[in-house]
Structures are given as structure tokens and as C-alpha cells.
Amino acid sequence: MKKKGNKPLLDMLQNIAEGLGETLSPFCEVVVHDLRNPKNAIHGIYNNLSGRHIGDPATELGLARIRDPEFPPRLSNYANTFPDGRKVKSTSIGIKDENGEYVAALCLNVDLTLFQSFQGAISQFTRIEDGRVHEDLERTPAERIHARIDEFAASRATTARSLNAADRKQLVQELKKEGLLEIRRGANIAATHMGVSRATVYGDAK
The missing domain is CATH 3.30.450.20 (PAS domain)
Structure with missing residues (x-):
């Protein structure tokens, strides 16, 4: 050429x-x-x-x-x-x-x-002192539900409020199976996070 x-x-x-x-x-x-x-x-x-x-x-x-x-x-x-x-x-x-x-x-x-500067700063920021006080900060019920919904949405490259009807129904079925809808106000927490009504969550759970 x-x-x-x-x-x-x-x-x-x-x-x-x-x-x-x-x-x-x-x-x-x-x-x-x-x-x-x-x-x-x-x-x-x-x-x-x-x-x-x-x-x-x-x-x-x-x-x-x-x-x-x-x-x-x-x-x-x-x-x-x-x-x-x-x-x-x-x-x-x-x-x-x-x-x-x-x-x-x-x-x-x-x-x-x-990036190397970031790496150094992050390393310093995440450093902890061993042998002193240890504390477990357990997630609240709402945080557990939110995290489970967000994990499901991320696996489909979308957000909690952008799930299509079929995926949302599958998610709600999984939340039900895992007992997360049995948590006090669980259905309401899930509905609010997904931007749908509580009735929609109850319907998807059937």
C-alpha cells in the first residue's frame, strides 16, 4: 500500500x-x-x-x-x-x-x-490497629433488604427502580424464599426501594 x-x-x-x-x-x-x-x-x-x-x-x-x-x-x-x-x-x-x-x-x-498516590492514601485510610477494640456493626433489616435488591439489580446491569416486571417478580420471589419479606415492614421496605407499591410486591410474591 x-x-x-x-x-x-x-x-x-x-x-x-x-x-x-x-x-x-x-x-x-x-x-x-x-x-x-x-x-x-x-x-x-x-x-x-x-x-x-x-x-x-x-x-x-x-x-x-x-x-x-x-x-x-x-x-x-x-x-x-x-x-x-x-x-x-x-x-x-x-x-x-x-x-x-x-x-x-x-x-x-x-x-x-x-493512581499510585490514590493507592497510598487508600492504604493509609484503611489501615486498622489490631489488638484493641473489636466491634461488629450488624446491618439493620432495611439495609439487608436494600443490599439484596441492589445485588440482584446489579447482576442484571440495572438499578432497583429500573427492573422490568419479570425480573422484579423473580426478585420478590427470592426475597420471600429467603424470609426477608417476613421481616417487620419487609414488603413496604422492598416496595419503597424498588419504587413500586406494596400491593405490587404482594402480587409478585404470590
């Missing part, structure tokens, strides 16, 4: 890269490489975190992919580093033409610095 024939492909990759850059901002840089032009390989760069520019040359990985048609089409989550020393998690996806030659690559570079 001649370089001129790569333009529709590169334009499509640029659209994908721009969308990914906007979605994953500010944590991920997305780069389109034109591997038919290694001296000026960077064809597009979105959410620029590395300080590189359009027209910059191919990386060592890009050059290796150009030299070897058998180079892996995808390298995921490998360790990398920005020029200023920040740790990076990278993924590189090679694009071949109809002749089986690599002509482009789409690369994602995730800045791990902020």
Missing part, C-alpha cells in the same frame, strides 16, 4: 484516538503513529502527557514493528516511562494493510502517578 492510500485509515485512527483521549483524560495519552514514515511517525497525539509533538520520530517499539511483520499485533499493559520519569502503563496496537505490513499503530499511555 502506498503512503497516500493510508490516509483514510489514519483519519479513522485519529477519530478513535481523539475520542479515547477525551474519554480517558487526564490520565491517558493516546497517540497515532504512521509507521510508513518513521522519521515523522507521530501523526496525532491527544491528551499529551509525554511532551512529544506531531512529526516526532517513531519509538524503538515502532521501529521494531516496522522491521518485523511477525511483531505481535498487540502489546498490553507494559511498563513504560515518560521523559520526566513518571511511571506509565502502555498498550500498543499495530495496524496492518491488506498486504500484511504494519502501516500504523495506536498507542495508549496511562500516567500511573496519580
Whole structure:
């Protein structure tokens, strides 16, 4: 494929890269490489975190992919580093033409610095002192019903108030079988959480 024939492909990759850059901002840089032009390989760069520019040359990985048609089409989550020393998690996806030659690559570079800071903060926040006071905080009946409903809804990729009639009926039958509707005001608690009437819950429980 001649370089001129790569333009529709590169334009499509640029659209994908721009969308990914906007979605994953500010944590991920997305780069389109034109591997038919290694001296000026960077064809597009979105959410620029590395300080590189359009027209910059191919990386060592890009050059290796150009030299070897058998180079892996995808390298995921490998360790990398920005020029200023920040740790990076990278993924590189090679694009071949109809002749089986690599002509482009789409690369994602995730800045791990902020996530590592989060990890440290969470570790400190969740640290507990052993050997002191121990206490069990048992769920209230309402919390148990709410949690069971939310668990069921999440398994169907929806929310308690968005369950369809068939799924809601199945859920209510399960609540009944587990004895959660026998809890004082159980039917009312379930109905309120699902956004339906108590009569609807009684009807589904039959």
C-alpha cells in the first residue's frame, strides 16, 4: 500500500484516538503513529502527557514493528516511562494493510502517578490497629433488604427502580424464599426501594 492510500485509515485512527483521549483524560495519552514514515511517525497525539509533538520520530517499539511483520499485533499493559520519569502503563496496537505490513499503530499511555498516590492514601485510610477494640456493626433489616435488591439489580446491569416486571417478580420471589419479606415492614421496605407499591410486591410474591 502506498503512503497516500493510508490516509483514510489514519483519519479513522485519529477519530478513535481523539475520542479515547477525551474519554480517558487526564490520565491517558493516546497517540497515532504512521509507521510508513518513521522519521515523522507521530501523526496525532491527544491528551499529551509525554511532551512529544506531531512529526516526532517513531519509538524503538515502532521501529521494531516496522522491521518485523511477525511483531505481535498487540502489546498490553507494559511498563513504560515518560521523559520526566513518571511511571506509565502502555498498550500498543499495530495496524496492518491488506498486504500484511504494519502501516500504523495506536498507542495508549496511562500516567500511573496519580493512581499510585490514590493507592497510598487508600492504604493509609484503611489501615486498622489490631489488638484493641473489636466491634461488629450488624446491618439493620432495611439495609439487608436494600443490599439484596441492589445485588440482584446489579447482576442484571440495572438499578432497583429500573427492573422490568419479570425480573422484579423473580426478585420478590427470592426475597420471600429467603424470609426477608417476613421481616417487620419487609414488603413496604422492598416496595419503597424498588419504587413500586406494596400491593405490587404482594402480587409478585404470590
